[in-house]
Amino acid sequence: MGNVSGRSSLSRATSLRVRGGETSETSTRDPCISEGTMRLVRYYRQIILKLWPFILLTVGVSVWFLGTDTHQRRFLGLCAPSYISRTCRAKNNIMFLKTHKTAGSSILNILHRYGDRNSLNFALPYERDFKYSHYFNASLVKGYHNASQPPYHILCHHMRFNLSEVRKVMTSDAFYFTILRDPAAMAESAFSYYRLYCPTFKTAPNLKAFIYNTSLYYQPNNESHHYARNLLWFDLGFDPDDIFTEDVASQGVRAVEDVFNLVLLAEYFDESIILLKEELCWELDDIVTFKLNARETPTQLEPDDIERLRAWNSLDWYLYVYFNRTFWEKVERFGRVRMDMELRRLRERRQHLAEMCLESSKPLRADQIQDEAIKPYQPKEEKILGWKVRDDLRPSTKASCIQMITPEVQYKYLLDDWQFPKDAQYRAKMQLLLQKKSGKSPWKKPEGATVNKLAVPPGNKPEVIAGNKPELVAGNEPEVPPGNKPEVVAGNKPELVAGNEPKVPSGNKTEVVAGNKPELVAGNEPKVPPGNKPEVVAGNKPELVAGNEPEVPPGNNTEVVAGNKPELVAGNEPEVPPGNKPEVVAENKLNVQ
């Protein structure tokens, strides 16, 4: 019989097998196939028929297994995490809002190193920050001309957040994250760090006096006032003097949640960076870091101080409580067991790197660090600790170790030199001039410290050779090269997070005093999960450190007038710590309403 349907004899036979049994198949057997072959086919068919439930099961389990992501597989403990090849792709487009006094310098070191190693293009400020405390503006990014140029990979230096402008320099799929800290601990840190730069803090005789009489010392119209109240809220682009209402606070929370993919917590730094690693699909070594920018002598707070500071910073406290909850929800989703395992790996790795890289297991005071390239910036009264690497390391190991301890300011200039080699030459010349004038020793790039130059960042042709020294004294860097001045238009009023500004009736700015606080405080503290969480706040002992003695008689807070600000003079140290420049021009004052 001819092949009426036009299909091949094999497919026809198959279709018959499906429909019927042995007989029909035999009757349609192709005469060209030998009896021996047919016996073999029958034999294997019988095996397949007997084994098919097992085969189906195996295929099903494999499909399910491959469909699960690495989280689940690790959580299920089917294999050790280090041996699992990751199915995700590393994210390279990153916006980090570096809030103040929240361990942001340690995060920045992670980002600097990652971007450096992968030759990513940073959206850098002309100087140390994006003219903080002004709102961020795209024109403040070095090399930015217009929105049609290729976006940057990483934007991470201090700024006051302004979403619409940030979007101009980042890709639409960029990963946004930020970090929060308990406002009580933050306030203690800010008080000592900004003591001499923030009039509110300066007029208070000491921290205790400030805590117990915040409204007496607080000067809402004075620049730098934001350091003294709701600093997180301010950095996120909101008005720190908003009156606390549930409505205002929850609108702020929603705005943050809409924009930021991840909100970290300084108190749970390790858990935070593990979540970050997961979200970014990075490796362990990308996120392992030493603690940077820590003070030598933090003041311990009493429980009552903590309560009062949280109440005073009620909007920040609301934010913190909310994102503390969502943080632990994320950890739960990540898996507690898995988190514990990752924490162990991270800490072991950090320990290993510390032993390999560091001269001492404890951070060092600045006077023990001679090399300006790795000495952390020292604000006037505060002592900031740093690290030194061992001398006996091979050059390549040493370079990696130095990257891990290079403070934010110096690393930023290394990156700048790489992205803008012409400016590096200019800066080097200026530096020589300044050095002659001031007699100061120049900042030398440490031996082995180098920016990795694996590829040319988009739009830049770096010619920086390893060992090429950008001789900058930290804190003494020259102004922006001529012709590169960013334009900040007078009266420029960027929005808060687009479309989500907390609404506060204008002129209705009353104070939230101790006792008048959001219902979050008593009995509603942020959740601390079971296990090994270092509790930040409770149980701290009272004590004010030496150095907090009154400088100004209590109540004498009239001598600090608006516009009375420290000046940056070439050749002198800046009066304001990194990321916090006092030179806010009168016409560019914040338009906070």
Ligand SMILES: Nc1ncnc2c1ncn2[C@@H]1O[C@H](COP(=O)(O)OS(=O)(=O)O)[C@@H](OP(=O)(O)O)[C@H]1O
């Ligand atoms: N890894 C890690 N874990 C926990 N805490 C850490 C970490 N790294 C830095 N810190 C603490 O963060 C404070 C400094 O914050 P920043 O670096 O954001 O400060 S700055 O705004 O850039 O000046 C500073 O807090 P204080 O010492 O209380 O001032 C640091 O000790």
